[in-house]
Amino acid sequence: MELSKSTRAATGTALSLRGVSKRFGAVQALSAIDLDVAKGEVVALVGDNGAGKSTLVKIISGVYQPDDGTMTLDGREVVVGGPRQAQKLGIATVFQDLALCDNLDVVANLFLGRERTAGGLLLDEVHMEQEAWRLLRRLSAKIPSVRIPIAALSGGQRQTVAIARSLVGDPGIVILDEPTAALGVAQTAEVLSLVGRLRETGLGVILVSHNMADVLAVADRIEVLRLGRNAARFDAADVTTEQLVAAITGAGERSAPSTTVPSDSPAGARP
Amino acid sequence: MTVAADLADERLVRSRGARGALDVVWNRLRGGDLGSLPVVVGLIVICTVFYSLDPRFLSSFSMVNILTYAAPVGIIALGIVLVLLLGEIDLSVGSVSGMAAAIMAVLVVKEGQPAFVGLLAGIAVGAVVGIAYAFLYTVLGIPSFVFSLGGLLGFQGVLLYVLGSDGTINLPDGSGLTEFARFSFVSGAAAYVGVAIVVALYVASRLWTIRQRRAADLSAPSLLGVGLKALALAAGLGWLTWYLGVDRGWSYSFLLFAALVVVMDLALRRTRWGRHVFAVGGNEEAARRSGVKVTRIYVSVFVLTSTLAALGGLLAAGQQTSVSQATGTTDTNLTAIAAAVIGGTSLFGGRGSAYAAMLGIIVLQAIQSGLNIVGVDSSVRFMVTGGVLLLAVAIDSVARRARSASGRG
Numbered sequence: 001m002e003l004s005k006s007t008r009a010a011t012g013t014a015l016s017l018r019g020v021s022k023r024f025g026a027v028q029a030l031s032a033i034d035l036d037v038a039k040g041e042v043v044a045l046v047g048d049n050g051a052g053k054s055t056l057v058k059i060i061s062g063v064y065q066p067d068d069g070t071m072t073l074d075g076r077e078v079v080v081g082g083p084r085q086a087q088k089l090g091i092a093t094v095f096q097d098l099a100l101c102d103n104l105d106v107v108a109n110l111f112l113g114r115e116r117t118a119g120g121l122l123l124d125e126v127h128m129e130q131e132a133w134r135l136l137r138r139l140s141a142k143i144p145s146v147r148i149p150i151a152a153l154s155g156g157q158r159q160t161v162a163i164a165r166s167l168v169g170d171p172g173i174v175i176l177d178e179p180t181a182a183l184g185v186a187q188t189a190e191v192l193s194l195v196g197r198l199r200e201t202g203l204g205v206i207l208v209s210h211n212m213a214d215v216l217a218v219a220d221r222i223e224v225l226r227l228g229r230n231a232a233r234f235d236a237a238d239v240t241t242e243q244l245v246a247a248i249t250g251a252g253e254r255s256a257p258s259t260t261v262p263s264d265s266p267a268g269a270r271p
Numbered sequence: 272m273t274v275a276a277d278l279a280d281e282r283l284v285r286s287r288g289a290r291g292a293l294d295v296v297w298n299r300l301r302g303g304d305l306g307s308l309p310v311v312v313g314l315i316v317i318c319t320v321f322y323s324l325d326p327r328f329l330s331s332f333s334m335v336n337i338l339t340y341a342a343p344v345g346i347i348a349l350g351i352v353l354v355l356l357l358g359e360i361d362l363s364v365g366s367v368s369g370m371a372a373a374i375m376a377v378l379v380v381k382e383g384q385p386a387f388v389g390l391l392a393g394i395a396v397g398a399v400v401g402i403a404y405a406f407l408y409t410v411l412g413i414p415s416f417v418f419s420l421g422g423l424l425g426f427q428g429v430l431l432y433v434l435g436s437d438g439t440i441n442l443p444d445g446s447g448l449t450e451f452a453r454f455s456f457v458s459g460a461a462a463y464v465g466v467a468i469v470v471a472l473y474v475a476s477r478l479w480t481i482r483q484r485r486a487a488d489l490s491a492p493s494l495l496g497v498g499l500k501a502l503a504l505a506a507g508l509g510w511l512t513w514y515l516g517v518d519r520g521w522s523y524s525f526l527l528f529a530a531l532v533v534v535m536d537l538a539l540r541r542t543r544w545g546r547h548v549f550a551v552g553g554n555e556e557a558a559r560r561s562g563v564k565v566t567r568i569y570v571s572v573f574v575l576t577s578t579l580a581a582l583g584g585l586l587a588a589g590q591q592t593s594v595s596q597a598t599g600t601t602d603t604n605l606t607a608i609a610a611a612v613i614g615g616t617s618l619f620g621g622r623g624s625a626y627a628a629m630l631g632i633i634v635l636q637a638i639q640s641g642l643n644i645v646g647v648d649s650s651v652r653f654m655v656t657g658g659v660l661l662l663a664v665a666i667d668s669v670a671r672r673a674r675s676a677s678g679r680g
Contacts, residue, residue, distance in 0.1 A: 084562055099560045103553035103621040104546075112550055113562030115543045122541045126483045133277065146277060151674070165561075 013075070014039045014204030015060070015091075015173050020069030022055055029055045030228045032069070037173065037204040042195060044207045044219035044236070048248050051225040053208050057175055060206070061093040062086035074172065092166035096178040100162060106146040106153075107132045110165045135164050138201070139194055156187025163194055174198055175206045180214050192218045212241045226250055277489050307615050309666050310630040313659070317634065321641035328641050331518035337636045338515070339453075342524035343368075343587035344603060345632035348610035349528075349535055350579035352628050353572045355611055356539075356552045358620025359415040361404070361576050363422030364607050368584025369599025370426045371396050373433045375585055376440040376594040386447050390585060397581025400426070401574030408573065409566045423604065431596055439595040442588065451523050452589025458512070458520025465521075466508040474501045524586055529629070531579075536625035548572060552621035583607075602653070609656060610635050613663040619671065634659070 017035040021028070030052045037043045047053050058064045060071070062080035070077055073089055080086045086093070100109050111128050118124040132146045141160045143153070150158060159179055166174050176195065180188040195218045198205050209215050215222060216236055224232040224247040232247035245251070300308065321328040347364050354361045375393035378384045384392075400422065407418045434440065442449050457465065477497045484491040515521055539545035550558040551568045559565045587603075588594050612618060613634055614627025635656060642652045 083560065087562065095560065099554070099557035101550045101553035101557050101621070104549060108546060108550070112546070112558065115546060117543060123543060123546065126480075126487045126489065129277065129489055130487045 012039050013037070014041075014073070015206075016072045017056075017060070018070050018072070020056070020059060020066045020071070022052075022059060022064060022066050028228055030059075030066075032229070033225070034230055035206075035223060037206055039172070039204055040199050040202045041221065042199050042205040042207055042219045044209060044215040044222045045225065046209060046212075046215055046222060046244065046248060047225035047231070050227075051231075051248075052228040053225055054177070055228075056225070057093065057177055057206070057208055060086070060173075061091055061175060087169055087171075090170070090172040091175070092169060092171035092173070093175040094159075094162045094166050094177060094179065096181060100150045100158060100165075102151040103149060105149050106143060106161055109150055109161055110135065110146075110168055112165075114168055131168075132164075135167060136160075139164055139167075139197055141194070142190070154187065155183050156190050159183065159187070159191050160194060163191075163198070167198075171203070173204045173206065175208070177208045178210065179207070180209065180211060188214065212244055215244070216241065224248055307626065307630055309663070310614055310627075310634060313613075313662075314630070314634055314637065317637050317641065321637070321645065324641075324645050328644050331514055331516075333640060333644065335456075335515050335518045335520070335522065337633065337640050338525040339522040340590065340640075341632045341636035342522070342528040343452075343583045343590060344606050344610065344636075345528045345583075345628055346531060346586060347580045347583035347603065347607040348614070348628040348632050349531060349625060350576035350583075351607050351611040352614075352616050352623055352625060353535075353548070353579075354415065354576050355616045355618060356548050356620065356623050357569065357572055358552050359408070359569075359572075360419060360608070361415065361422075361573070361580075362419040362604060362608075363400075363426055364576065364580035364583075365599045365603030365605075366423050366426035366430065367397055367400050367577050367580040367599070368587065368603060369430045369594075370433070370584070371581035372584040372588035372594045372598050373430045373440070376442065376588060377433050379446075380440050380442065390448070393585050394578060394581050397578040397584075398574055400581075401577035402570070404577065405570040405573040409569050427600055430598065430600075434594070434596060439593055441593045446589075448585065448589035449592050452586050453524075453592070455523040456520040457523070457526065458516035462512045462516060462521055463509070466505065466512055469508065470501055470505045473504060477501075524590065527586070532625045532629050539625055544568075544571065549621055554621075580607075602656075605660075606632075606635055606656070609660040609663070612667065613659060615667075617667055617671065618664065619667075631663075 013036055015035070015037045017033060020030060020033045020035075022030040033052070033056060035043070035045075035056070045053050045056065055064065059066050060080070062083045062085055065081075071080065072078070073091075078089055080089065080091070083093075101112065104112070107125070107128050110132050116124040116127050116131075118127070129146060136143050136146070139160065141157075141164060143157055143160065150161065153161065163174070163176070163179070179191050179195070183191060192214060195205060195207060199220075207215065207219060216239070219236045222234040222236055222239065222244065223230065224234070224244070226248065231250070234244065234247075318329060327333060347368055350364060351361065371393035374396055375389040378392055379386055379389035404415070404418060404422070407413045408415055474497065477492065477500075481491040481494070481497070512521065539548060547558065547563045547568050550561070550563055551565055555565060558568075584599055588598065591598070610631030611623070611628055612631065614623075614629070614631030616623030616627040616631075638655055638659065639652055642655065
């Protein structure tokens with residue numbers, strides 16, 4: 001698997017969060033989170049359970065509204081009012097449980113909610129099928145037929161369909177929530193190379209994962225969350241698994257009070 | 272030789288020619304994708320058994336009756352197919368059909384309103400019930416089983432209340448509804464012209480599909496296959512037209528039902544709405560996240576189900592020429608639900624077709640008519656219908672297991 005890690009020059013910031021906070025009752029789920037994603041960059045979001053990864057993803061994808069903080073998309077400050085609006089703004093999310101309809105075929109799933117019609121009433125199946133093949137080829141995806149129900153596909157193929165679907169609306173940012181959870185070795189490799197191809201097409205990719213090997217294999221930068229705060233920030237090229245684990249668990253905190261390792265990313269400056 | 276874009280993957284098993292087509296069918300069946308095969312087999316068994324008991328069962332007269340009297344409950348079953356596709360149920364369709372018929376009869380016969388006012392009022396009542404159900408389901412979150420059980424009792428009460436002390440209202444002799452539902456038939460030249468139009472439309476739509484797919488560099492159905500299917504369709508419909516024409520011909524009731532089935536089938540398979548109905552039935556959460564307006568789908572389906580139930584009730588009233596306290600009660604509910612399930616609509620949601628309603632109701636009507644001709648008591652009819660329903664659900668459950676084993680969902 002040949003991945004052009006960190007050799008690509010970022011061509012501008014796709015998404016940037018500043019001071020995002022979210023509180024659920026007595027629980028401060030996120031406090032003053034900063035996050036930057038450049039075009040053509042894969043940013044991994046790691047952290048232990050309850051670190052706030054899911055909350056942050058849901059805020060970006062419009063499921064939750066932040067209590068505080070700003071979100072900038074392509075240099076414009078935006079407020080994401082809901083999932084549909086996030087889609088319109090070009091933020092696509094692939095959820096962990098995939099959210100595919102097992103009883104529908106690949107084409108129907110790819111275009112669900114965005115069906116093309118001919119003459120406004122009847123579905124334009126031919127056009128959609130053509131478009132589906134174009135999309136899957138762009139990802140070099142190995143799907144034997146787009147007219148078989150999702151139930152007949154393997155886990156990796158389903159993940160591929162889910163990722164391909166996120167590209168139908170031509171987004172600028174793709175959020176992948178645990179894309180390799182519950183996948184076999186070969187399928188994981190397939191999905192990771194898919195993530196690489198997303199980067200090559202100039203998308204900003206946010207990858208949420210528990211798997212350090214996956215993160216190190218495909219990410220350009222790694223953002224560590226712990227207890228709802230930015231705990232550390234690494235360049236994937238010069239970090240070890242041990243350093244990552246230490247940052248996630250907070251193990252090194254007592255010996256070295258500042259675990260925040262500023263990287264050379266544009267997010268280096270905190271407000 | 273160039274390969275169409277959708278057949279390029281080397282893992283795809285090529286299936287060419289007649290042998291290939293047979294292989295495809297066989298693999299589908301083995302994988303638990305039974306489609307309408309069990310119903311067709313069942314229908315053949317039923318016909319053979321009753322024909323051997325009494326040859327009058329397959330007479331033109333008997334077949335015209337089966338198709339004509341299948342229509343009202345068939346229309347109700349069409350609505351049931353829709354709720355079942357969402358994985359929900361409506362137990363009150365019988366009561367709604369009776370209530371709509373009673374309101375129509377009271378308005379027309381007792382209040383002296385014009386017929387179309389009565390018919391519109393009846394259909395509107397169905398739509399209002401559907402809106403109320405949609406509210407209970409989507410806003411209050413009550414399970415459809417519960418509120419439709421309430422509707423089953425409540426609307427039967429409305430039927431009794433509206434009819435008042437008389438108990439039975441006879442529709443006037445020669446009223447338009449009765450004429451349409453019971454005494455209007457198409458046969459002879461007009462019927463053959465209709466068959467020709469249906470076959471021509473089928474061929475035209477298939478040819479258009481072939482042209483479109485070839486232009487898009489996708490695999491297309493073979494011309495020979497389309498020709499053979501068109502020939503089979505023409506022969507089948509032509510023979511039926513001739514055989515029914517020996518008696519009275521195609522009844523308006525059945526043609527209305529058939530037209531509704533064809534339109535519903537088109538809406539389910541070829542429109543955005545239908546795609547969304549299947550999506551919500553398959554995985555509601557996935558549909559919602561994909562931007563499907565799930566609430567709208569539920570509202571549209573509950574309204575359509577109750578409206579079709581009301582329409583079926585009006586047609587039934589026309590055929591019986593009266594509305595009584597028993598209209599739409601007893602077995603209308605369960606016959607309609609049984610028809611949808613026997614026709615191959617899954618109780619688990621997301622699987623089924625509009626044609627299920629037609630096949631299912633013809634099976635049940637054939638059983639009823641056969642038992643009548645043989646002269647069996649209605650007690651036996653209930654038992655047989657119950658047994659057939661159980662068989663249909665058993666087939667559905669076993670097929671479902673085979674599907675998940677072979678990856679067909």
